Amino acid sequence: MAQQVFNVTPPGKLTRRQRKDLRQQVARLQQARDGQDTTDRDARFPAAAAGPLGPGISTGEYWNWMQLAQPPHQATSHNLAGIYPFVADDGLGHEGPLLGVDLNADVLWHFSPWDLYMNTTAKAALSTNILVIGAYRSGKSGTIKQLCTRSLAFGHQVVVPSDSKGEWVIVAEAVGGQVIAIGGENTTARLNPLDRGPRQTGVSDDVDEIMVRDRRRATLTSVIEATIQGQAKLSPMEHTSINWALEHAITVTHDRPTITHVWQALVSPDQSAAGYRPEMAANGERARHVLGRFVAGDLQGLFDGESTVAFDPEAPMVVVDTSALFDRSELAAQLTQICTSSWIQAVISDRSAKRTRYLVREEGWRDMATEQALRTYQQWLKLSRHYGVSNIVILHKMSDFDAVGEEGSKERTLAYSIAGDMENKFIFRQNTQEEHNLTARLKLTPAHARLSLTLQSGVFLAYVGRFSYIVDAFATSTQWERDLFTTDEAVEAGSASDQPVPALVPDSDEPLFDESALDRLWPTCDHQLVQQIGHRE
Template sequence: MARKVFTVTPPSLTRSERRQRAKETAALTSQKEETGQSQNALNLPPAAVPGMFGPGVRTGEYWNLMRLQQPHHQATSHHVAGIYPFIADRGLGHRGPILGVDLNADSLWHFSPWDLYTDTTSRAALSTNILVLGAYRSGKSGVLKMLTTRSIPFGHQVVVPSDSKGEWVAVCEATPGGKVIRVGGPNTTARINPLDGGPRRSNATDDEHLQMVHDRRHGTLRSIIELTLSGQPPLTPMEHASISWALDTAIDVTGDRPTLTAVSEQLENIDATSSLRAAKLFNEGERARYVLKRFIDGDLRGLFEHESTAKFDDEAPMVVVDTSELFQRGNLVAQLTQLCTSAWIQAVISDRAAKKTRYLIREEGWRDMSSVAALQTLQQWLKLSRHYGISNVLILHKFSDLDAVGKEGSEERALAYSIAADIENKFIFRVNQQEEDNLVKRLKLPPQHVLIARRLRSGTFIAYVGLYSYLVDAFVTSTQWEYELFKTDDAVEGAADIVANPVAELDFRTQYLDDLWPLDEPNLDQIWPSTVPVQGHKEKSA
């Protein structure tokens, strides 16, 4: 803010002295207009400031012998960022693996959801879950593979419950000790029982363990039936009662080792003539019987109807369930497969006493939201992520993927939107123009950030960690070997050439920043306004 000069004529001057002073002031003012020199550089007479000597003193009664001095403005970088948003900060610290380069601070960007959550000084992350959103060929999979594989030396495990495209298989096989479980392929007989009880929770009472297993089994069975009945009327209370009775009976008959086959047999063997209640259970279980027949005699036989033959290796650094063969049979089969494999994985890793931290990669995350029961299970699993040391990574190609969940205005779709929006940590890659409204309205992202997201190159993303955001380029920290291993198509081949030449890499990054924020931009606030908090600035001098 420019300082104003107050000119006051002292009453002790004579008339001639006042005329002379007026001439000098006019000459100095004329000199300022001709040379453009600032008022501070002119040798103007000292100014008397109204009220500067206390109350009751009238202007012009005293002469200020010292030039008015305005102190320098001092503030933390957290507040200065509102004026100059590109001020460099310390980022998220140096704990965890390097994921990329912070393009605003031009420094390495480290990320570990567990370290950020447990850091009591910063509390940067409010949870360990991550929402990943971006268009096709925006670099989502490549960046996530870099993050997870670089996290393995830090003691974290990587689990992919359903690899629908088979793209994680190569990464798992290249990881020493990695294990691939193939389901549905021509050369495998692996079976997965979605009703597995899982390991006993340490430090849990018998009642707590039984209740947790009971809730998971009933939720999984209802989700399987509701998903298969998609487009038909929802399950009635009597149908729920029939299904629950059949599952509880199967648990007793099999010695706490229920399977879909055992549940189907109980529904088939109800003696409808024994009592009125038995007749109602038999009649109301008709739709469930036909659904389960598909797993026993239909196109899903040999996969999920019997006890598990696949074994989860708790010590393997990476475990991938390859379901790519099944996903070629249609969308419904793909959804059922992902539901069953996810339920099995969740059952075998839900042991807090294992003291393990795991990335749970949910490819095609919208498939985990196929029904109200599935949504409620996912929501509960997200809430328990910190309890079990899990970082759920929910991957969406676009936010409108959730429009496939239920009908417009339905409970399912509203719950799906709510679950995705409530995930505090978000990686936003390049998005399509059609996504602008969803990102602003559903995810509450600043419109200016959405404009930037539309122009991002492959492998670059806006990371929202708790309350702050960062612009990160992950591909510039990779190597040629990583590019070849992690790429899912030829989208990164052009960027991979950068790694071989450091000078070319520097030119690439410089040109990239110029493309994002051109120097001739008429109004920088239109791209990233000062009112939007951009980075995690801490208390330090600017």
């Protein structure tokens, strides 16, 4: 049969008569093609009108002039994930310890900064460092303790340079770690922040010497600048006097200097020593008074002599308990944290150990009290991958950095820059007044900033590289972990060190994961209503 071509008026301009003629033509074509009776076919298949796809009709096709009125379907992303599985994210994979449940995808969420950094896919992390921010009772401490404790089975070591509240002591004792108590009534432990530390592997003697000298200078400068905050900054001549005193102490002690030796060089300088100039006596006055606090002041006997304890590289967890010192003053707390962090840095900055370590910095802003401390901190963060270290900086809120320097100062700007540059971020519940800081300082989207105001305890917004997740860390906690990591009970019943240490292996037959908790997971809401995510059954 010869093909017939119809000149059809565009769909929107057909009259009723023309539409009737089209239906009749379609019927004749169908009858001619399959030889069926038109009446019978019309009874079985109602005639269809031409549709809006364009002019002309192809054999065997139909057009419909009626607009299809399909009502929109509304559902949450939790339900849609069951209908269309491809809209659910596959998480970060299964490498590393389990940390919780991804509430968007309803899958277990594993996290290991080292595995993610070595990842060659799009979900690779750009650094191993983690910034943790959460208000009081938001679950941040319990989550980080959970991550660190579960990471022990993967061969990672956990180091806490300054446990200002004594919360990590009970955890270290439970896992068989090392606890170094500083400043307590029943301890005489002393740390030398000017320790040389282990020999650096793979570098020349000259390079190793420069690294050690720079670290010692940075420690002294940070301690002095933290004490004279609010006064004029150290002048070039004051820096010269401090550096000379340090070099002289290194010489007379055969490379075993202490703060006491540096202080003595400033108090009674050897005028015949190499490099000494008469004006150094006056220019070293402020440094002399600051270091005297360590020798004969409220910090006496803690950091003024050689170390009486050694870092145990084989211990699964090493905690420096400084809780006895943090009741003295805020300045004493800052000086203590600078000294303990410097001592830890000296003993773990050796690649030959081939050990990956979490370095947990509670009240992390205290390590950034001065410009010199900030520069040292920034350099240490950059070298974290080199040394196999993951720095976990824990804050209550972004405005904690307001304690660093004056408003608009170089110090405060640098502190916010360091926090913003940390690629991995765990954002727990925040107070309402922090919403602006989250968007302005951390560059969070407005939706995520609002979400952080309503998160429940143990639920956090995780930024890993270019991806984000909502994770419930407490959904997979065992009773042993809840008893060990809960800090509220320590506040109610006394110091954490007074509480009985839970057994490392529970006596009960409790499963590794609390299945009932998994069943109670609250559904993930639609992304347009993210502010309701914090509502739990």
